Amino acid sequence: xxxxxxxxxxxxxxxxxxxxxxxxxxxxxxxxxxxxxxxxxxxxxxxxxxxxxxxxxxxxxxxxxxxxxxxxxxxxxxxxxxxxxxxxxxxxxxxxxxxxxxxxxxxxxxxxxxxxxxxxxxxxxxxxxxxxxxxxxxxxxxxxxxxxxxxxxxxxxxxxxxxxxxxxxxxxxxxxxxxxxxxxxxxxxxxxxxxxxxxxxxxxxxxxxxxxxxxxxxxxxxxxxxxxxxxxxxxxxxxxxxxxxxxxxxxxxxxxxxxxxxxxxxxxxxxxxxxxxxxxxxxxxxxxxxxxxxxxxxxxxxxxxxxxxxxxxxxxxxxxxxxxxxxxxxxxxxxxxxxxxxxxxxxxxxxxxxxxxxxxxxxxxxxxxxxxxxxxxxxxxxxxxxxxxxxxxxxxxxxxxxxxxxxxxxxxxxxxxxxxxxxxxxxxxxxxxxxxxxxxxxxxxxxxxxxxxxxxxxxxxxxxxxxxxxxxxxxxxxxxxxxxxxxxxxxxxxxxxxxxxxxxxxxxxxxxxxxxxxxxxxxxxxxxxxxxxxxxxxxxxxxxxxxxxxxxxxxxxxxxxxxxxxxxxxxxxxxxxxxxxxxxxxxxxxxxxxxxxxxxxxxxxxxxxxxxxxxxxxxxxxxxxxxxxxxxxxxxxxxxxxxxxxxxxxxxxxxxx
Amino acid sequence: xxxxxxxxxxxxxxxxxxxxxxxxxxxxxxxxxxxxxxxxxxxxxxxxxxxxxxxxxxx
Numbered sequence: 284x285x286x287x288x289x290x291x292x293x294x295x296x297x298x299x300x301x302x303x304x305x306x307x308x309x310x311x312x313x314x315x316x317x318x319x320x321x322x323x324x325x326x327x328x329x330x331x332x333x334x335x336x337x338x339x340x341x342x343x344x345x346x347x348x349x350x351x352x353x354x355x356x357x358x359x360x361x362x363x364x365x366x367x368x369x370x371x372x373x374x375x376x377x378x379x380x381x382x383x384x385x386x387x388x389x390x391x392x393x394x395x396x397x398x399x400x401x402x403x404x405x406x407x408x409x410x411x412x413x414x415x416x417x418x419x420x421x422x423x424x425x426x427x428x429x430x431x432x433x434x435x436x437x438x439x440x441x442x443x444x445x446x447x448x449x450x451x452x453x454x455x456x457x458x459x460x461x462x463x464x465x466x467x468x469x470x471x472x473x474x475x476x477x478x479x480x481x482x483x484x485x486x487x488x489x490x491x492x493x494x495x496x497x498x499x500x501x502x503x504x505x506x507x508x509x510x511x512x513x514x515x516x517x518x519x520x521x522x523x524x525x526x527x528x529x530x531x532x533x534x535x536x537x538x539x540x541x542x543x544x545x546x547x548x549x550x551x552x553x554x555x556x557x558x559x560x561x562x563x564x565x566x567x568x569x570x571x572x573x574x575x576x577x578x579x580x581x582x583x584x585x586x587x588x589x590x591x592x593x594x595x596x597x598x599x600x601x602x603x604x605x606x607x608x609x610x611x612x613x614x615x616x617x618x619x620x621x622x623x624x625x626x627x628x629x630x631x632x633x634x635x636x637x638x639x640x641x642x643x644x645x646x647x648x649x650x651x652x653x654x655x656x657x658x659x660x661x662x663x664x665x666x667x668x669x670x671x672x673x674x675x676x677x678x679x680x681x682x683x684x685x686x687x688x689x690x691x692x693x694x695x696x697x698x699x700x701x702x703x704x705x706x707x708x709x710x711x712x713x714x715x716x717x718x719x720x721x722x723x724x725x726x727x728x729x730x731x732x733x734x735x736x737x738x739x740x741x742x743x744x745x746x747x748x749x750x751x752x753x754x755x756x757x758x759x760x761x762x763x764x765x766x767x768x769x770x771x772x773x774x775x776x777x778x779x780x781x782x783x784x785x786x787x788x789x790x791x792x793x794x795x796x797x798x799x800x801x802x803x804x805x806x807x808x809x810x811x812x813x814x815x816x817x818x819x820x821x822x823x824x825x826x827x828x829x830x831x832x833x834x835x836x837x838x839x840x841x842x843x844x845x846x847x848x849x850x851x852x853x854x855x856x857x858x859x860x861x862x863x864x865x866x867x868x869x870x871x872x873x874x875x876x877x878x879x880x881x882x883x884x885x886x887x888x889x890x891x892x893x894x895x896x897x898x899x900x901x902x903x904x905x906x907x908x909x910x911x912x913x914x915x916x917x918x919x920x921x922x923x924x925x926x927x928x929x930x931x932x933x934x935x936x937x938x939x940x
Numbered sequence: 941x942x943x944x945x946x947x948x949x950x951x952x953x954x955x956x957x958x959x960x961x962x963x964x965x966x967x968x969x970x971x972x973x974x975x976x977x978x979x980x981x982x983x984x985x986x987x988x989x990x991x992x993x994x995x996x997x998x999x
Contacts, residue, residue, distance in 0.1 A: 612942055736945055743949050747956060754960040803963035824986055829975035831990070834968070863963025872990065899967075900959040907952025911945040 291315055291324040300354065302379050303437040307355075314434065316441065326444045329433045331358055331365050333521040335599050336384055337480065340436045345483040346391065353382075355436035359429035359448070362685045364524035364538060364659035366432050371439055379439045381473055382483075383462075387600025390460050391483070392475030401472075404449045404465055409682055409692040411626035418472060421453035421461055422624045425691035440466075452691075454620035463681035477618045508533060508543045516560060517655055518573045519595050525660045527574075529559060529651040530910060534652065534662070548662050550651045553577040555605060556711065557592045559654045563709035565613065570594040572604065572709070576660070577651030580668070580709070582643075582931070593656060601657065604705065605697060609718035610725060611705055612677065612697035622678065622694050625669065630932065632671050632678065634696075635801045639678050641673035642723045642930045647681070662863065670723060673700035674926075675723035699724050715817070721926045729919035736912040743908040751901050764795045770875060770882035771816075792871035795823075795891065797864060801896040804861040808887060811840040812855050815883035822872040823861065823891075834859045838887070859893065 288297045292313035299317050315322035342353045355371035383390045399416040411423040431446045448466035464471040506515050511531035526535040532550045536543040561572040574593035579586050589607035603614035622634050631638045649664040666683040677697040684690045701717025768790050810817045818837035839853040899922035927933035958964040979985040
C-alpha cells in the first residue's frame with residue numbers, strides 16, 4: 284500500500300509505494316525524494332514532451348500472469364536528440380519492472396543481481412562481448428548517455444534534475460535485451476526483451492490528446508522559416524529535432540519548442556520522388572512523408588547516392604522508404620538482440636533462422652537534408668554501414684558515433700518493393716523511374732520463373748516417363764519379314780550395247796501381312812560392305828489400297844588409317860523407320876544401288892520389324908521439357924553474377940578469399 | 941517465356957505421343973504416296989507407276 288504524504292511544495296497528496304524513491308506531484312510538478320520523515324523537495328521538473336505514447340499512468344496490464352500498474356515515468360534525452368520514455372511497472376508481487384519506449388518499440392526489463400565486475404563505459408564499444416557470469420553472455424549494442432528531462436508519478440530510483448546517466452544497451456541471444464546502468468556504483472543490470480502492448484495485455488487507447496501536463500513543445504503545424512519566412516508544415520512537431528527548410532535550405536533546430544536557425548545548407552541536387560507531406564497506406568500502416576535524406580558512399584572513387592524518405596506512422600513509430608538507382612525498399616528497425624554483431628570480415632549473419640550474406644561495407648554520409656527529423660541530423664553525418672542480403676531482404680548494420688563519445692549500432696531490415704507499389708500507395712503522378720543495374724537485394728525474377736517452369740518440368744517428366752513406360756510394356760518388337768538377296772546372280776555380266784538403257788535390278792518380296800496398324804516399322808539393311816556402300820530404294824506397297832511408303836536405306840562402311848591412327852566411318856547395317864501403315868497385305872519393292880559396275884557384296888539382307896520403341900523421341904521430348912528450364916536457370920545464375928559483381932565480398936572481387 | 945515453354949512441351953509431347961500411340965515417324969528418308977485407282981486395277985501396274993514416278997531400280 285502506498286504511504287500517504289504531502290507535497291512539500293503545494294501540499295497536495297503524494298503517494299510513495301514500497302520501492303518508490305522519488306515522486307512527482309501531479310499538481311505542481313515538484314519532484315520530491317522519499318525520506319524517513321517527510322518528503323524532501325528536489326525541485327520542479329520540466330513539462331513532459333508529448334511523444335504520442337499509448338501508455339499512461341494508471342494503466343493496468345499483465346506480465347507472466349501477474350497484474351501490474353504503470354505508476355511512474357521518466358523522460359530521458361538522447362545525445363542524438365529526441366527523448367525516450369521509461370515507464371515503471373509496479374507488479375502485484377511488489378517487484379518493479381522498467382518499460383522503455385522509443386519510436387514505438389517497447390523493451391521490458393527487470394533488475395538482476397550482477398555478481399561480476401563489468402568494464403567502464405570508456406572500455407565498451409558496440410559489438411564487444413561481455414561475459415556477465417550467471418547472467419550470460421551479451422554483446423554491446425550502444426554506449427551512450429541519457430539526460431533526465433522530465434518525469435511524472437512514482438519513480439523507483441533517485442533521479443536528479445538534469446542528471447546525466449551513462450548506460451550501455453546489450454543484446455543477447457534470442458532477442459534478449461539488457462541495460463547496464465552506470466548511474467550507480469557498481470552499475471545496475473536490467474535484463475529483458477522487446478515486448479508489445481498485446482503481450483502485456485495493455486489496452487492501448489489512442490495517444491493522449493490532452494496529456495496530464497501540456498508539453499512545452501511545438502503544437503503548431505504551420506510555422507514560418509525564421510530565415511526565409513516560407514511556411515513550414517511540421518507533421519511530427521512533438522518529436523522533431525531538426526528541420527531543413529525546402530525553400531532556402533536552412534537547417535533549423537526544433538528542440539526547444541520553436542524554430543531556431545542553425546546554418547545554411549549547401550543542398551545537392553536530388554530528385555524527390557515522394558514529396559514532403561505525401562500521405563499513403565503501405566502494409567496496413569498510414570504513413571506520412573516527413574523527411575528526405577540524400578546519402579551516399581564512395582567506392583573506388585565512384586560516388587553512389589541514394590535517397591531515404593522518413594515515413595511517420597501517426598499512430599507511433601517511424602519507417603523508411605529507400606530509393607537507389609530506381610530500386611525501392613521499405614525499411615524498418617530490427618531489435619538489436621535479434622542479430623549477433625558480426626566480426627569485421629564475417630561473411631554471414633543469422634536473422635530469424637535465415638542466413639544473410641555480406642554484400643558490402645561502406646561509409647555512408649548524409650549529403651542532403653529536407654523536411655523534419657526526430658534526431659539532430661547534420662550534413663556530413665556519417666555511419667559505418669555493413670550490408671547483408673538475401674533477396675528480397677537486406678539487413679543493414681549502421682555503427683554511428685554519438686556526441687559525447689558514445690556509439691551505437693542499429694540494424695535495419697529493408698524489403699525490396701516495386702516502385703509501382705509506392706506510386707500506388709502515395710498516389711504519385713507519372714511512373715516510377717526505371718531501375719538501373721541489379722540491386723543488392725532485388726528478387727531474382729528468373730528464379731521465380733524457373734521455379735514455375737520447374738513445376739511444369741516435373742509434370743512433363745512424369746508424363747514422358749508414363750508414356751515411355753507404357754510404350755516399353757506394349758511395344759513388342761516383331762520381325763515380320765526377313766530375306767537375303769543374292770546380288771551377284773542377278774547382275775548381268777555383259778555391258779549393254781549403245782542406246783540400250785542400264786538394266787534395272789529390282790527385287791519383290793512375297794506378300795507381307797501387317798496386322799498392327801498403330802505400330803511403326805523398321806527396315807534394316809545388312810550387307811558385309813568393306814570400304815564401299817550399297818543402298819536400297821524401297822517401297823512398301825499395298826496393292827489393294829494403293830498406299831505406298833517409299834524409303835531409302837543404305838549400308839556404308841569405310842575404314843583405314845592416317846596420321847591420327849585408324850579410323851572407321853558408317854556401319855554395315857542401315858536402318859530406316861517408317862510410319863505405321865494400315866493393317867493389310869503389302870509387298871516390298873527393293874531396288875539396290877551401288878557405286879561401281881559390280882556389286883560390292885554378293886548378298887544383302889533386308890528385315891522388316893514392327894513395334895519399335897524409339898528412344899530418340901523420348902530424348903527429344905526430354906530435351907523439349909528441359910531446354911527452357913535450363914535456359915531459365917542459366918539466366919538466373921547470370922542475374923546473380925551481375926548482382927554479386929557489385930559486391931566487395933563476391934569471389935571475383937576478393938580473389939576468392 | 942511461359943508460352944514458349946508450353947509450345948516446346950506441347951511439341952515434345954506431340955512427337956512422343958504420336959510415335960508411341962500411333963506409330964508415326966517424322967524423320968528419315970521416307971515418303972508416303974497413293975497409287976491412283978486406275979493403276980491399282982491393272983495387275984502389276986504399280987510397278988510401272990513407281991518406275992514412271994522416278995522410283996527406278998539401281999544397277
